[in-house]
Amino acid sequence: xSKQTLxxxxxxxxxxxxxxxxxxxxxxxxxxxxxLIALIGGSRMSLFDFGDFLAGEVYGAWNMAVLIFAxxxxxxxxxxxxxxxxxxxxxxxxxxCLLLVLxxxxxxxxxxxxxxxxxxxxxxxxxxxxxWTLLTILVGVVTVATIGAGFALLNRLWKWIVGIGGPIVxxxxxxxxxxxxxxxxxxxxxxxxGSLQFLATHTAVMIGIFLWLAVMVALNYCFFMKMQLRRD
Amino acid sequence: MNKLTIQHVKKRFGxxxxxxxxxxxxxxxxxxxxxxxxxxxxSTLLNIMTNRIFANQGQVLLGQTPVADNQAALSELYxxxxxxxxxxxxxxxxxxxxxEDAYGQFDFANATRMLNAFGISEKDTLAKLxxxxxxxxKLTVALNVNANYIFLDEPTLGLDANxxxxxxxxxxxxxEERPRTFVISTHLISEVQQLLEDVxxxxxxxxxxxxxxxxxxxxxxxxxxPADLVxxxxxxxxxxxxxxxxxIQAVTVVAALDDHRVLPDQVKLAHLDLQKTFTALTxxxxxxE
Numbered sequence: 001x002s003k004q005t006l007x008x009x010x011x012x013x014x015x016x017x018x019x020x021x022x023x024x025x026x027x028x029x030x031x032x033x034x035x036l037i038a039l040i041g042g043s044r045m046s047l048f049d050f051g052d053f054l055a056g057e058v059y060g061a062w063n064m065a066v067l068i069f070a071x072x073x074x075x076x077x078x079x080x081x082x083x084x085x086x087x088x089x090x091x092x093x094x095x096x097c098l099l100l101v102l103x104x105x106x107x108x109x110x111x112x113x114x115x116x117x118x119x120x121x122x123x124x125x126x127x128x129x130x131x132w133t134l135l136t137i138l139v140g141v142v143t144v145a146t147i148g149a150g151f152a153l154l155n156r157l158w159k160w161i162v163g164i165g166g167p168i169v170x171x172x173x174x175x176x177x178x179x180x181x182x183x184x185x186x187x188x189x190x191x192x193x194g195s196l197q198f199l200a201t202h203t204a205v206m207i208g209i210f211l212w213l214a215v216m217v218a219l220n221y222c223f224f225m226k227m228q229l230r231r232d
Numbered sequence: 233m234n235k236l237t238i239q240h241v242k243k244r245f246g247x248x249x250x251x252x253x254x255x256x257x258x259x260x261x262x263x264x265x266x267x268x269x270x271x272x273x274x275s276t277l278l279n280i281m282t283n284r285i286f287a288n289q290g291q292v293l294l295g296q297t298p299v300a301d302n303q304a305a306l307s308e309l310y311x312x313x314x315x316x317x318x319x320x321x322x323x324x325x326x327x328x329x330x331x332e333d334a335y336g337q338f339d340f341a342n343a344t345r346m347l348n349a350f351g352i353s354e355k356d357t358l359a360k361l362x363x364x365x366x367x368x369x370k371l372t373v374a375l376n377v378n379a380n381y382i383f384l385d386e387p388t389l390g391l392d393a394n395x396x397x398x399x400x401x402x403x404x405x406x407x408e409e410r411p412r413t414f415v416i417s418t419h420l421i422s423e424v425q426q427l428l429e430d431v432x433x434x435x436x437x438x439x440x441x442x443x444x445x446x447x448x449x450x451x452x453x454x455x456x457x458p459a460d461l462v463x464x465x466x467x468x469x470x471x472x473x474x475x476x477x478x479x480i481q482a483v484t485v486v487a488a489l490d491d492h493r494v495l496p497d498q499v500k501l502a503h504l505d506l507q508k509t510f511t512a513l514t515x516x517x518x519x520x521e
Contacts, residue, residue, distance in 0.1 A: 002303060086334060
């Protein structure tokens with residue numbers, strides 16, 4: 001890894017750590033305040049339950065922060081790269097490394113959350129389904145990051161147009177497709193979904209996920225290579 | 233150190249042609265002025281040269297190597313522009329650290345000295361600084377970064393007279409200590425004239441002049457006197473600007489004078505400075521052969 005890529009990763013991680021610190025501090029503050037209010041009100045609720053805190057607020061806030069970061073960060077890191085004349089390829093690589101770190105951290109937090117929840121309920125095998133959790137987080141983060149990189153190509157006006165118009169068009173296409181299949185072609189839903197059963201096999205799902213990931217990563221790379229300094 | 237070559241660069245924004253077949257070379261260890269009126273395409277050209285935006289056509293080479301997405305070549309270039317690319321909460325000292333991480337061998341000692349001279353604290357965030365001080369902080373990075381081609385786009389934006397003077401001194405100091413190529417794009421032409429070795433003038437999407445300042449000014453004249461004598465003396469020459477007050481006329485020309493032409497006693501010939509030469513070349517005033 002080049003020193004330029006490492007530099008971008010370093011600055012990005014610093015920003016993530018700073019943002020996460022702020023989020024956790026706010027959450028701890030809110031938790032303590034609500035605990036104190038409960039205590040003053042005579043409730044038997046404990047002041048601070050670390051397990052609940054980790055399993056609830058921190059995990060949720062972290063995942064939300066990761067998605068926002070994945071969506072908004074591509075153009076920010078690209079601008080850092082521009083300021084210090086770092087190539088688009090190195091910037092993409094740095095962004096990918098950061099996303100990987102975020103995914104692994106999310107996964108770690110998910111496992112930790114499970115550990116606390118399982119130990120609370122005296123259950124074992126907290127790591128069951130860990131692979132699927134990792135895949136889910138990876139697919140989610142990579143998809144959102146690719147949307148973010150795509151948005152980085154657009155100016156403000158087109159961001160609004162695509163941001164609002166895109167989901168509407170997608171919904172319209174889905175509704176039209178459903179109508180076409182079940183109204184125009186008069187397909188029987190039971191028969192139709194029955195014929196798709198082969199897609200529910202483990203292998204087919206895995207192939208689908210990896211194909212989706214490959215397309216997203218390729219798109220992400222293409223978007224980064226096309227990014228330019230915008231005037232807005 | 234390799235020369236930087238700009239080859240047949242074209243850039244269009246929508247229907248507007250910003251750069252049309254722009255070609256020139258930058259030699260190592262020289263100070264250039266990149267001049268042009270507002271909207272002439274100076275910033276666009278600098279952005280293309282540093283791979284911030286794409287040209288529609290043409291390329292930029294460092295030696296024989298294309299600069300586009302080439303880390304080794306890009307690491308030789310640094311552009312300080314009026315656009316703020318870093319986040320506003322970035323501390324000044326962090327901008328130094330970033331330059332060190334990306335380019336290596338950042339001159340921290342000189343940067344700290346410059347910051348003190350500008351009256352900026354290393355711990356200040358960019359958001360806390362006024363426009364002028366933010367420019368000063370950016371200049372501090374630009375003059376201490378380890379790059380061989382440094383482009384300064386509007387380097388005096390918001391700087392007061394004292395800080396502009398300080399910047400010119402610091403530029404000359406760093407240039408003497410470690411000669412590198414500087415390209416200064418500015419509208420304060422009179423102030424930078426003494427610093428520049430060569431000048432590149434952009435007008436209407438093309439380069440209209442690219443030569444040594446001394447050569448350009450050696451052929452830049454204001455010819456004044458009785459209108460009929462001035463007209464007779466300048467017959468056949470390209471008049472860039474013309475002013476008339478009663479019977480007295482003053483015209484500007486940027487061309488080698490014919491030694492065989494006899495200058496009438498009542499006609500006065502004076503050299504123009506760079507700003508007046510630039511104005512004459514680009515003001516789109518009266519032009520006739």
